Amino acid sequence: MNPSKSFIGLNSIYQRLHLKMGITVALCALLVSLISSLGSYYSSFSREKNKNLLLVEQLAKTVEQTASISAYLSDSELADEIVDGLTGHDLVKNAKIESNENVVLAFGNSTVDDISVSLDLLHPFAQDHIVGQLLIYPDIAFIHRQAKAEAYRDAQVLVILSLSIFIITMLMVHNMLTKPLRSLTKSFAQVDPEKPATMKMLEHSRTDEIGQLVAGINALMTALQFTLDKEKDLRKRTQALEAKFRLIFEQASAGICLINKYDHLMAYNPAFKQIHNLPDANIIDVTELFKDSAHVASLLSTFRRESLAQQFSIDLQLNGSKDGTKWLHCLFAKIKDQRKLVRDTEDVVIEAIMYDITERVQREQETRIAAECDPLTNLNNRRAGNKRLAELLQRCLLEDKSMVLMMVDLDKFKPINDTYGHDAGDRVLIECGQRIANKFGKDSVCIRWGGDEFVIAYPLKQGALDTVVTIGESLIASLSESIDVGDEMLCQIGASIGVVIAPQHATTLDELLAKADQAMYLVKQQGRGKCSLYSEVDSTADSLN
Amino acid sequence: MKGIFLSSLLFLLSGICQADALVVVVNKDNPVDALSKTQVIDIFMGRYITFPDGNPVKPFDLGAELDVKRKFYQRLVNKDLAKINSYWARLLFSGRASPPESVDSMKLLLARVSDTKGALAYLPEASVDESVKVVYRLE
Numbered sequence: 001m002n003p004s005k006s007f008i009g010l011n012s013i014y015q016r017l018h019l020k021m022g023i024t025v026a027l028c029a030l031l032v033s034l035i036s037s038l039g040s041y042y043s044s045f046s047r048e049k050n051k052n053l054l055l056v057e058q059l060a061k062t063v064e065q066t067a068s069i070s071a072y073l074s075d076s077e078l079a080d081e082i083v084d085g086l087t088g089h090d091l092v093k094n095a096k097i098e099s100n101e102n103v104v105l106a107f108g109n110s111t112v113d114d115i116s117v118s119l120d121l122l123h124p125f126a127q128d129h130i131v132g133q134l135l136i137y138p139d140i141a142f143i144h145r146q147a148k149a150e151a152y153r154d155a156q157v158l159v160i161l162s163l164s165i166f167i168i169t170m171l172m173v174h175n176m177l178t179k180p181l182r183s184l185t186k187s188f189a190q191v192d193p194e195k196p197a198t199m200k201m202l203e204h205s206r207t208d209e210i211g212q213l214v215a216g217i218n219a220l221m222t223a224l225q226f227t228l229d230k231e232k233d234l235r236k237r238t239q240a241l242e243a244k245f246r247l248i249f250e251q252a253s254a255g256i257c258l259i260n261k262y263d264h265l266m267a268y269n270p271a272f273k274q275i276h277n278l279p280d281a282n283i284i285d286v287t288e289l290f291k292d293s294a295h296v297a298s299l300l301s302t303f304r305r306e307s308l309a310q311q312f313s314i315d316l317q318l319n320g321s322k323d324g325t326k327w328l329h330c331l332f333a334k335i336k337d338q339r340k341l342v343r344d345t346e347d348v349v350i351e352a353i354m355y356d357i358t359e360r361v362q363r364e365q366e367t368r369i370a371a372e373c374d375p376l377t378n379l380n381n382r383r384a385g386n387k388r389l390a391e392l393l394q395r396c397l398l399e400d401k402s403m404v405l406m407m408v409d410l411d412k413f414k415p416i417n418d419t420y421g422h423d424a425g426d427r428v429l430i431e432c433g434q435r436i437a438n439k440f441g442k443d444s445v446c447i448r449w450g451g452d453e454f455v456i457a458y459p460l461k462q463g464a465l466d467t468v469v470t471i472g473e474s475l476i477a478s479l480s481e482s483i484d485v486g487d488e489m490l491c492q493i494g495a496s497i498g499v500v501i502a503p504q505h506a507t508t509l510d511e512l513l514a515k516a517d518q519a520m521y522l523v524k525q526q527g528r529g530k531c532s533l534y535s536e537v538d539s540t541a542d543s544l545n
Numbered sequence: 546m547k548g549i550f551l552s553s554l555l556f557l558l559s560g561i562c563q564a565d566a567l568v569v570v571v572n573k574d575n576p577v578d579a580l581s582k583t584q585v586i587d588i589f590m591g592r593y594i595t596f597p598d599g600n601p602v603k604p605f606d607l608g609a610e611l612d613v614k615r616k617f618y619q620r621l622v623n624k625d626l627a628k629i630n631s632y633w634a635r636l637l638f639s640g641r642a643s644p645p646e647s648v649d650s651m652k653l654l655l656a657r658v659s660d661t662k663g664a665l666a667y668l669p670e671a672s673v674d675e676s677v678k679v680v681y682r683l684e
Contacts, residue, residue, distance in 0.1 A: 073592050073642045123583075124632075126583055
């Protein structure tokens with residue numbers, strides 16, 4: 001395998017590890033070899049030196065006998081022979097044989113050195129006598145050279161050994177450890193959790209630590225894959241669910257919103273936005289959307305406080321819509337936020353669902369109006385009028401006020417119907433109704449009591465009793481003015497009015513009506529076209545008529 | 546007188562001791578009366594060529610009577626003849642020292658000792674006569 005290629009394209013962390021290891025081992029090997037070779041050098045050196053000195057001693061021993069004899073006999077020639085023989089030896093620089101009397105028998109030709117191996121020469125035949133001394137001067141320089149060479153060789157061997165061990169170790173480590181690690185790292189680098197296809201198992205066929213590591217990684221990946229799949233599944237389901245809810249929420253035709261404890265909108269759907277024409281603000285107070293904001297606000301706060309109430313519904317009018325008043329039916333319900341604990345009862349979120357009921361309200365109103373209204377004159381019809389009268393009466397009595405009730409009967413009406421037709425008659429009635437309505441204010445109740453009868457009631461101001469008849473007469477005058485019945489025809493009618501005042505004349509409505517009727521009847525009898533206030537005397541007198 | 550007295554004393558003593566004792570003898574006129582073992586060794590092994598008093602000495606070996614010779618050297622230096630011979634062989638070419646003159650017979654030896662003033666020889670004790678003076682005795 002091309003070594004250079006194997007180092008290219010690896011992530012730098014691995015490369016550094018390999019180099020670090022290599023450098024460390026190399027340095028250690030170098031250090032070890034240096035120290036050991038130095039140590040070996042010195043020990044080798046001293047060992048060699050001692051060995052050589054020992055050899056020199058042995059050398060002395062070998063010539064001991066002969067040297068003894070030469071000393072014994074003071075034989076210079078023999079001594080010379082011996083010394084010559086000795087100095088010929090590489091290890092020996094110089095040798096000296098001297099007899100007892102310090103007579104030098106033989107001496108080499110070099111200068112004296114300090115270090116010498118000396119041997120006492122004994123009497124050959126009487127071992128207790130010393131006859132002389134043999135001195136050998138080792139060639140220290142030679143010994144040193146030898147020792148050095150030897151030591152140097154040893155050191156060299158050590159260095160070579162260390163280096164070769166280092167190289168072999170490096171190779172072995174590279175083969176057995178770093179190479180598989182690198183291949184593992186490479187295949188692991190390809191694993192990308194976001195691409196499930198890459199998360200396949202890493203190959204391994206080993207049972208050692210690397211194999212275990214790989215097995216561990218595979219197990220982790222399996223677990224991760226499993227978790228990811230589960231998460232994906234969950235997400236899909238959640239998304240599906242969310243889509244459904246979103247559909248409901250977004251597509252609902254009713255406006256849905258969430259209101260927090262400050263009456264601010266937390267969330268709302270498009271329908272809600274459309275209904276309310278929401279302003280462009282971050283915080284919208286929901287109560288401001290409605291006409292009676294204070295009322296809505298108090299409703300909501302009461303609702304929150306009442307722990308038993310879970311929901312309530314109410315029709316509310318919208319605030320300031322350009323195209324007439326809008327009415328909404330609103331359902332407010334408390335919801336518990338499942339995600340967090342509700343700390344106090346006021347800390348609830350209110351969900352509001354509302355839909356437009358403007359039409360219905362309008363129709364209701366119309367219906368009510370229709371039910372209450374005389375279709376022709378737009379005054380109250382009798383039924384509604386009765387109710388109104390009763391209310392007005394009750395109010396006046398409660399407030400200690402007087403109430404005026406006028407019974408108005410039109411004069412000369414029937415001939416118009418006969419003469420000009422019913423359409424003309426209708427026009428007359430309409431006109432009368434209008435004139436009556438114009439005359440009396442909003443405090444009054446104007447009722448079309450019958451075919452050509454009208455009842456008018458209104459509260460009487462203090463001390464305005466005198467004005468009553470005057471008002472009646474003015475009404476009569478107003479009604480007597482000519483009425484255009486169409487086709488450029490004009491006609492004229494009159495009116496007779498009987499007036500009662502509560503509580504003077506009566507305190508119940510029936511009584512009042514009866515007495516008003518009586519008074520009016522009296523007017524009719526007495527020539528019509530007048531307004532007469534009821535009096536006891538007159539009625540009892542004419543009650544028989 | 547003193548010499549006669551000593552030699553007769555020695556003679557007497559030799560009579561008391563064992564019969565195969567060896568003695569070292571000199572010419573009877575030799576002023577030397579006694580020698581120590583070391584001195585005997587030194588002379589016979591060639592170290593000295595004079596008596597302690599300075600007179601020249603001439604040692605003699607018994608050449609033919611090898612038994613005596615062997616005994617002598619055995620008792621003197623505790624070495625066998627082969628070693629003694631090799632000793633002298635070593636010195637043959639290099640040393641000044643030379644071995645004692647070898648005499649073939651006891652009779653000749655005695656004659657030589659009588660003739661030579663500085664003679665020094667060894668004999669079995671029994672063979673000693675008046676022409677020689679014993680200066681040392683070996684057991």
